Amino acid sequence: MPATPAWPPKSAPRLFVAETLAAGLSVRIEGNPAHYLARVMRVDAGDTVILCDDVTGEWAARVSDVGKRDVTLAVAELLREREAVPDLWLCAGLLKKDRFDLVLEKATELGAARIQPMLTRRCVADKLNLERARAITVEAAEQCARTALPELCAPVKLDALLAAWPEGRALFFADENGGEPAAQAFAAHAGPAAILTGPEGGFDEAERASIRAHPAARAVSLGPRILRGETASLAALAVWMARAGDW
Numbered sequence: 001m002p003a004t005p006a007w008p009p010k011s012a013p014r015l016f017v018a019e020t021l022a023a024g025l026s027v028r029i030e031g032n033p034a035h036y037l038a039r040v041m042r043v044d045a046g047d048t049v050i051l052c053d054d055v056t057g058e059w060a061a062r063v064s065d066v067g068k069r070d071v072t073l074a075v076a077e078l079l080r081e082r083e084a085v086p087d088l089w090l091c092a093g094l095l096k097k098d099r100f101d102l103v104l105e106k107a108t109e110l111g112a113a114r115i116q117p118m119l120t121r122r123c124v125a126d127k128l129n130l131e132r133a134r135a136i137t138v139e140a141a142e143q144c145a146r147t148a149l150p151e152l153c154a155p156v157k158l159d160a161l162l163a164a165w166p167e168g169r170a171l172f173f174a175d176e177n178g179g180e181p182a183a184q185a186f187a188a189h190a191g192p193a194a195i196l197t198g199p200e201g202g203f204d205e206a207e208r209a210s211i212r213a214h215p216a217a218r219a220v221s222l223g224p225r226i227l228r229g230e231t232a233s234l235a236a237l238a239v240w241m242a243r244a245g246d247w
């Protein structure tokens with residue numbers, strides 16, 4: 001007897017939507033996502049699409065109608081509840097556009113709970129198009145089958161971030177000048193945490209001193225080589241996730 005086909009198919013398109021999903025709900029998709037479903041993925045009435053809402057989780061839905069500019073879906077059944085990702089923030093110095101795009105995409109894939117872009121004295125970039133940045137994280141989440149989007153925050157100045165640092169959250173400062181080996185420091189910690197990495201030019205001495213002086217901060221090393229900002233962020237996340245059992 002042939003094996004029962006898995007339903008929904010693994011290849012079904014995945015999409016985050018703005019409304020909170022429930023069985024029986026009819027969802028109308030417009031704009032770019034509708035174009036993606038109808039023209040790129042070429043869905044037809046009866047096809048399955050996987051919908052996520054970042055609230056309840058992941059649902060199977062059936063295409064009920066493909067219009068010129070919209071696609072209508074009927075939500076069928078909950079496939080997975082919204083996942084819990086490790087409580088880890090990435091506070092990353094803002095980088096030039098392409099480099100930071102990479103951080104947004106990969107940090108989402110790696111499972112960061114929050115991405116906090118940070119402005120420091122040596123940042124070359126000083127602006128982030130939040131809408132575009134959010135679209136990158138949503139696309140990455142769809143691609144890697146994350147059911148919980150990372151929380152993407154507007155850029156803040158390093159000083160403001162440190163001043164408002166929440167009690168009880170460890171701040172692992174990636175310092176190329178040295179610190180405890182990251183894998184060791186992460187392994188010894190349980191509870192909420194954040195990884196802090198600098199921009200292209202790193203931190204200046206005053207910034208480094210104020211980070212180090214912060215009660216939540218612990219300097220960690222990511223090895224003997226000086227990594228680019230994006231590499232430092234992603235390598236540190238990977239080491240953290242390995243420790244957190246999320247790998």
Ligand code: SAH
Pocket residue numbers: 173174175176177178196197198199200201202203220221222223224225226227228229232233
């Ligand atoms: N200070 C350098 C390079 C900065 S690298 C310069 O002057 O050009 C960008 C950021 O990556 C750093 O601020 C630091 O947070 C992180 N980083 C890079 N290599 C690292 C390492 N070996 N250990 C810890 N953090 C590192």
